[in-house]
Amino acid sequence: ASILASMTFFSSAVVAQTIGFSQIGSESGWRAAETTLTRQEAEKRGIDLKFADAQQKQENQIRAIRSFIAQGVDAILLAPVVATGWDAVLKEAQESDIPVVLLDRQVDSSDDLYLTAVGSDLHHEGVVAGEWLVGEVGDKECNVVELQGTTGSSPAIKRKAGFEEGIAGHDNIKIVRSQTGDFTRAKGKEVMESFLKAENGGKNICALYAHNDDMAVGAIQAIKEAGLKPGSDILVVSIDAVPDIFQAMAAGEANATVELTPNMAGPAFDALAAFMDGGTVPPKFIQTESKLYTQKDDPMKVYEEKKGLGY
Numbered sequence: 001a002s003i004l005a006s007m008t009f010f011s012s013a014v015v016a017q018t019i020g021f022s023q024i025g026s027e028s029g030w031r032a033a034e035t036t037l038t039r040q041e042a043e044k045r046g047i048d049l050k051f052a053d054a055q056q057k058q059e060n061q062i063r064a065i066r067s068f069i070a071q072g073v074d075a076i077l078l079a080p081v082v083a084t085g086w087d088a089v090l091k092e093a094q095e096s097d098i099p100v101v102l103l104d105r106q107v108d109s110s111d112d113l114y115l116t117a118v119g120s121d122l123h124h125e126g127v128v129a130g131e132w133l134v135g136e137v138g139d140k141e142c143n144v145v146e147l148q149g150t151t152g153s154s155p156a157i158k159r160k161a162g163f164e165e166g167i168a169g170h171d172n173i174k175i176v177r178s179q180t181g182d183f184t185r186a187k188g189k190e191v192m193e194s195f196l197k198a199e200n201g202g203k204n205i206c207a208l209y210a211h212n213d214d215m216a217v218g219a220i221q222a223i224k225e226a227g228l229k230p231g232s233d234i235l236v237v238s239i240d241a242v243p244d245i246f247q248a249m250a251a252g253e254a255n256a257t258v259e260l261t262p263n264m265a266g267p268a269f270d271a272l273a274a275f276m277d278g279g280t281v282p283p284k285f286i287q288t289e290s291k292l293y294t295q296k297d298d299p300m301k302v303y304e305e306k307k308g309l310g311y
């Protein structure tokens with residue numbers, strides 16, 4: 001009976017895990033929500049989460065990963081600020097038998113250097129945004145300005161290409177200016193101010209495509225300060241679906257957003273548990289949903305629903 005009891009004890013004991021999380025920073029409301037939800041998901045699962053904020057610097061992420069390896073963590077979560085430069089440190093984790101799961105962005109490294117990547121189809125998000133604009137403007141001439149995400153990040157590269165695919169074949173729609181706003185409100189506002197000045201006070205601009213809502217919210221401020229109406233004089237389409245873009249939509253100041261769930265950690269921890277407890281190897285890409293929201297989707301109701309979800 002005692003042997004059975006001890007076996008029962010071990011089988012029921014939750015394997016408490018220590019997991020290192022190298023997070024980019026808190027450049028946007030979406031990223032802050034991702035961090036909040038990752039902490040909540042870890043708490044729920046009895047995971048000891050070691051959190052490192054890289055302040056947007058890749059060298060800080062690489063340093064954090066090396067520290068996690070030295071601590072002998074069970075697994076590592078990495079939201080990679082840019083797509084290149086990860087081979088060496090990912091090899092070091094692999095040599096220490098520590099599985100790495102990518103969150104919300106991808107890397108150019110060979111996929112045998114990480115267990116899986118959890119995220120949206122970033123290219124598709126850009127296509128959805130472009131196709132929405134095509135539907136909105138029809139064959140009217142439309143000069144578009146674009147606020148790109150962080151230079152060299154997979155979302156900036158893929159959302160740009162996706163949007164161009166979405167508007168392909170509609171020569172009346174042209175991207176006339178495109179620059180990084182680094183996914184932040186402040187930079188989005190600053191760059192939009194320069195676009196407005198360069199484009200006849202904004203009179204030449206028909207639409208803004210921003211790679212995230214935070215840059216769009218900053219740009220909306222700049223458009224209003226230039227005496228124009230965002231959402232009508234200049235259409236606004238972006239990505240993330242954070243609460244504040246729905247407030248802007250309800251005020252008629254934004255038009256469309258493509259949703260990105262901030263709960264990347266749930267699927268990541270599930271894949272790690274299945275792999276570490278049962279040896280189940282996950283697919284290399286675990287895709288999250290992308291849903292288009294427009295002013296027709298009762299924005300204040302969506303705002304209220306989203307307010308509580310980690311933002």
Ligand code: GYE
Binds near residue numbers: 183212213
């Ligand atoms: O859209 C943005 C954050 O990596 C896809 O990063 C993510 C992006 C997200 O700064 O708000």
